[in-house]
Amino acid sequence: MKELVINLLKQRGVKLRSIAEIAYDLQSPYNPGLTLEDCIISVEQVFEKREVQHTILTGLALDKMAEEDNLEEPLATIIKTDEPLYGIDESLAMTIANIYGTIGVTSFGYLDKKKTGIIEELDSSEGRVDTFLDDIVAGIASAASARLAHQLKKEEQAEIS
Known part of the structure; x- marks a missing residue:
């Protein structure tokens, strides 16, 4: 299923490298030895987690259904216009961000406001619906960043011991 969701993201224009670049931007100020390859890994x-795979499948299905006019009103319009008070897109994506703890959630909030890299492209896409996808990408980048932060802390503690 991991390869399936990665391919579905690619079909929507999202590459792992694009997500890794966001994770790198989040973590590099705190980890001078960090490489983009570390972030890709x-x-x-993050994609190994079943709950991440399920969240991606759900969000992409809802975006696609809205795009193809296969949702009833008023939900169709809410998703198509990315209604600011809807919040379900962020709630769904935060389940990914929270996998590695609170640091992922705070990073998600930052990315949701700042909209960097591919997130900005998805948020402002014309002619298609990416209401869930931009937040899912932010959730994945946040989780990957949090994972790296935990890994660095573990390495630092091992050096002290």
Whole structure:
């Protein structure tokens, strides 16, 4: 299923590297030895989680259904216009961000406001619905970043011991 969701994201224009670049931007100020390759590995590890796979499948299905006019009103319009008070798109994506703890949630909030990299492209896409996808990408990048932060802390503690 991991490969399925990665391919579905690619079909929507989202590459693992694009997500890893966001994770790198989040973590590099705190980890001077961090590489983009480290971030790619971390993103891949996030995709191993079944709850991440299920969240991606759900969000992409809702975006696609809205795009193809297969949702009833008023939900169709709410999702198509990314209604600011809807919040379900963020709630769904925060389940991914929270996998590695609170740091992922705070990073998600930052990305949801700042909209960097591919997140900004998805948020402002014309002619398609990416209401859930932009937040899912932010959730994955946040989780990957949090995973890297925990990994660095573990390495630092091992050096002290």
